[in-house]
Amino acid sequence: MAADIDLHLGKRLRRRRRLLGLTQQQVALRIGVRFQQIQKYECGANRVSAARLWELAEALESPVSYFYEGLTEALERREGAGGEVFSRKETLDLIQAYYQLGERPRRRLLDLAKSLHSDEVAA
Missing domain, CATH: 1.20.5 (Single alpha-helices involved in coiled-coils or other helix-helix interfaces)
Structure with a gap:
């Protein structure tokens, strides 16, 4: 389930970044990391800490809650799509x-x- 949350946050991060017309490099510079780290966040390879999520929200001019919008529905869809079948x-x-x-x-x-x-x- 944690991986599902990481993927959801990454998708929301990418969506917001693109909506603002920012590159991964520009977001990375705003929060003091390398663009590769933003790539890892966006694809869900790395988890976003609470502190980093706060920084991303500030950099992307959005509330932290933005990243969690639709999470419950996304998890329910995943479960309904056979999430437990593969376990x-x-x-x-x-x-x-x-x-x-x-x-x-x-x-x-x-x-x-x-x-x-x-x-x-x-x-």
Whole structure:
């Protein structure tokens, strides 16, 4: 879940920066870091501390709450989109087995799964 929050904050940071027409370098200069750090924040690779978030909000002329807007909905969408499915051992086993197959068997298995889903929806 923390990674989901980091991604959301990064997206909001990028959106606000672009809205103001600023480059990553310009934002970095305003808060005293290198532009690579802004890149890492925007893609969610690095977490934004509370103090750094405050500095970013000041630099981007927005309230800190801006970065959290829509977070609850984004997390709910992620959960609803099968977030817990990928944490199951069964799912991981299936994915590993799938990628151990050659290209042709993988294609056939994918086609089979799609046809089974279509049959289920039609019924």
